[in-house]
Amino acid sequence: MRVVEVSSFVASPLAGMTLAQLGADVIRVDPIGGAGDRNRWPVTDKGVSLYWKGLNKGKRSITVDMRSPEGQRLIQRLITESGPRGGIVLSNVVGRSWLEPDELERLRPDLIHLQITGRPDGGTAVDYTVNASMGIPLLTGPVDHNGPVNNMLPAWDIACGLYAALGIVTADQARATTGRGQRITLALHDVALTMVGHLGMLAEAELLAQPRERIGNHVFGQFSRDFRCRDGEHVMVVVLTKRHWRDLTEVAGIRAAVEALQTSLGANFDDEGERYRHRDTLAALLVPWFATRELAEVSATLERTSVMWSAYRTVKQAVADNRDNPVLSVIDQPEVGPYLAAGSALRLQGLEQQIKPAPSLGGDSADVLGSWLGLAGDEIDGLRQRQVIGQR
Numbered sequence: 001m002r003v004v005e006v007s008s009f010v011a012s013p014l015a016g017m018t019l020a021q022l023g024a025d026v027i028r029v030d031p032i033g034g035a036g037d038r039n040r041w042p043v044t045d046k047g048v049s050l051y052w053k054g055l056n057k058g059k060r061s062i063t064v065d066m067r068s069p070e071g072q073r074l075i076q077r078l079i080t081e082s083g084p085r086g087g088i089v090l091s092n093v094v095g096r097s098w099l100e101p102d103e104l105e106r107l108r109p110d111l112i113h114l115q116i117t118g119r120p121d122g123g124t125a126v127d128y129t130v131n132a133s134m135g136i137p138l139l140t141g142p143v144d145h146n147g148p149v150n151n152m153l154p155a156w157d158i159a160c161g162l163y164a165a166l167g168i169v170t171a172d173q174a175r176a177t178t179g180r181g182q183r184i185t186l187a188l189h190d191v192a193l194t195m196v197g198h199l200g201m202l203a204e205a206e207l208l209a210q211p212r213e214r215i216g217n218h219v220f221g222q223f224s225r226d227f228r229c230r231d232g233e234h235v236m237v238v239v240l241t242k243r244h245w246r247d248l249t250e251v252a253g254i255r256a257a258v259e260a261l262q263t264s265l266g267a268n269f270d271d272e273g274e275r276y277r278h279r280d281t282l283a284a285l286l287v288p289w290f291a292t293r294e295l296a297e298v299s300a301t302l303e304r305t306s307v308m309w310s311a312y313r314t315v316k317q318a319v320a321d322n323r324d325n326p327v328l329s330v331i332d333q334p335e336v337g338p339y340l341a342a343g344s345a346l347r348l349q350g351l352e353q354q355i356k357p358a359p360s361l362g363g364d365s366a367d368v369l370g371s372w373l374g375l376a377g378d379e380i381d382g383l384r385q386r387q388v389i390g391q392r
Contacts (some may be wrong), residue, residue, distance in 0.1 A: 001025070001174060002086035002372070004079045005059070006099060008035035009129065010154050012092040012116050013055040015160030019168065020058035021344040021355075022162070027368055028056055029075055032063045032390045036362050048335045056358040057331075057341060062369070063362035063390030070388045072098040074369075082372055087181065088168060092116040094124075101183045110181040112171045114164055120187040127154035128191045135205075143216045152224035163191055223275035225283060226312070227290035229298055234289070238308040240339040242270045247272060247305035252289040258282070333357045362390035 001024040004032065005016035013028070020026040024050060030038070040051045062078075065071035074096060087108045090100070093362060094117060097103060101113040118125025131137060141149030149165045164186055171182035197200055204212065217226045217236075222244065224238040239245050249255045258269060269276045275282060290298060295311055302309045313321065322328055331341045334357060343355040369375040369383070383389045 001088065001168075002082040003027070003090055003168065004029060004075070004082065004086075006075070006089065006091040006093050006388075008037040008092065009040075010055065010157035011160035011164065012090055013037070014158065015114075015116075015164035015168070016059060016090055017055055017057055018162060018165040021353075022346070026059040027078060027364070028059045028061050028359070029078070029373075030061065030063050030361060031066050032362070032387070034063070038361065044336055046335075050336070053333055053336060053358040054341070057343075058356040059359060060364035060368055061359035061361055062365040063392070065388050066096070068388060070383075071384070072096075074383070074388060075099070076104060076107060077373055079104055080111070080367070085172075086372075088112040088114075088172065090114050090164065090168060094122060105181070110175055110370075112168060112175060112181050112184070114168055114171070114184040116160060116164060116184065117185065117187045119189045120185075124187045125188055127157040127188065127260075130156050130189050133189070134192050134196050136196075137211060139214060141214055143214050145214065156188055156195070159195060160186060160191040162189050165168060216304075218276075218279055221276050222272045223279055223282060225279070226372075227283075227287065229290055229295045230259070230292055231294040233295035234312045235295070235298060235302075236310050236312065237302075239275065240272070240308070241306075243306050244308065245275060248286070248307050251301050251305055251307075252286055254285045254289070257285055261285075284381060329355050331355055331357045334360050334363075360392065362392040365389050365392065 001019065003016060003019055003024050003026045005012065005026055005028045007016065007028070008015055008030075016026045016028060037049070037052055037055075039047065039049050042050045044050060064075055066075070080087060082088075087110055089111070091099060091105065091114070093099060094115070101111060101115075104113060105111050117123070118130070125133075131151065132148065137148035137150050140151060164184075167184045167186060171184060172206065175181055193202075202210075212220070218224065219238065222238075224236070224240075226234050226236050228234050237246060237248070246255075249258050252272060261267075261278075262269050265278065267273050267278060269278070269282070293301075305327075322341065326347070327343050327345055328340050329343065330338050332338050333341070341355050341357075345352045347353075366380050369380050369389075370377075375383075380389075384391055
């Protein structure tokens with residue numbers, strides 16, 4: 001598959017990288033000098049964006065003067081003259097007539113065009129504004145907190161990027177069967193809205209009189225929360241099933257107390273809803289067990305049970321914990337040097353994953369124009385001299 005990606009920031013670059021890591025030849029096209037995400041943090045001590053490198057692994061890069069008619073025509077040719085498995089464009093850029101499907105379909109009728117927007121009306125939005133509009137920040141944070149609490153993980157962008165990759169694969173499969181292309185629109189707002197709907201939260205808000213409230217580090221609808229150990233370390237404990245609950249109460253030595261409490265309240269703590277309703281009372285029984293033991297003892301004990309749990313780790317500790325995970329491997333990234341990078345989380349049987357570094361901005365212009373469009377060296381040099389493409 002050949003994909004031309006004209007994009008920036010998270011969702012669209014993630015979609016392109018997802019396809020690249022599964023074997024597609026993805027060409028990221030940027031304006032000369034780079035797009036708005038070129039220097040986005042985190043950056044190295046020398047100012048190289050690890051964010052940009054992280055989201056563009058496995059792609060090739062070309063930089064083009066997108067304001068010039070010649071540059072626009074060159075991008076159109078990359079999209080429309082890219083062979084039988086090409087004709088695919090992935091973009092979050094709006095308001096450019098030369099990149100619209102009406103214009104491109106004149107040149108290639110079986111075009112697959114996926115356009116990511118912020119809002120369904122084509123307006124702009126980003127993960128953090130969409131998240132605010134869904135009500136999530138008003139459910140996040142400590143119980144006694146009055147204002148919104150943002151989530152630093154761009155979850156809607158991530159879901160949007162994976163949706164986009166799946167949309168392109170689906171359209172490509174349909175084209176192979178029917179010969180017809182596809183126009184796909186994907187609004188970040190709609191990704192969040194559908195996910196919140198799938199999780200029952202929209203129906204809950206519409207049908208139930210009592211709105212959901214902040215619950216701190218508890219997990220809604222089940223007995224799951226964090227506990228502090230004697231050495232100051234914290235663990236997250238998740239109880240989903242009756243077996244999890246019985247194992248936890250037995251190792252903590254509170255089974256008799258729980259049964260007595262159950263009788264006095266007329267509750268059934270084998271039911272997850274009942275455990276959730278009485279979560280604070282039940283947690284109070286467990287807090288002393290964690291508080292009188294160091295993390296090492298807690299870890300060793302919980303490992304012998306069915307209970308799901310994890311110690312809270314820093315990102316630096318997570319790096320050390322996962323060095324042997326096969327989805328990670330050391331790459332020699334141009335402009336950065338060697339470091340541990342992530343491939344695809346999909347582990348396909350019989351296909352060993354090879355993680356490829358991100359390109360240098362504009363570093364593949366000659367190769368791409370030569371291999372995809374058949375341009376000769378002097379033609380490429382002419383494009384450089386006229387500043388239609390970048391100098392690299």
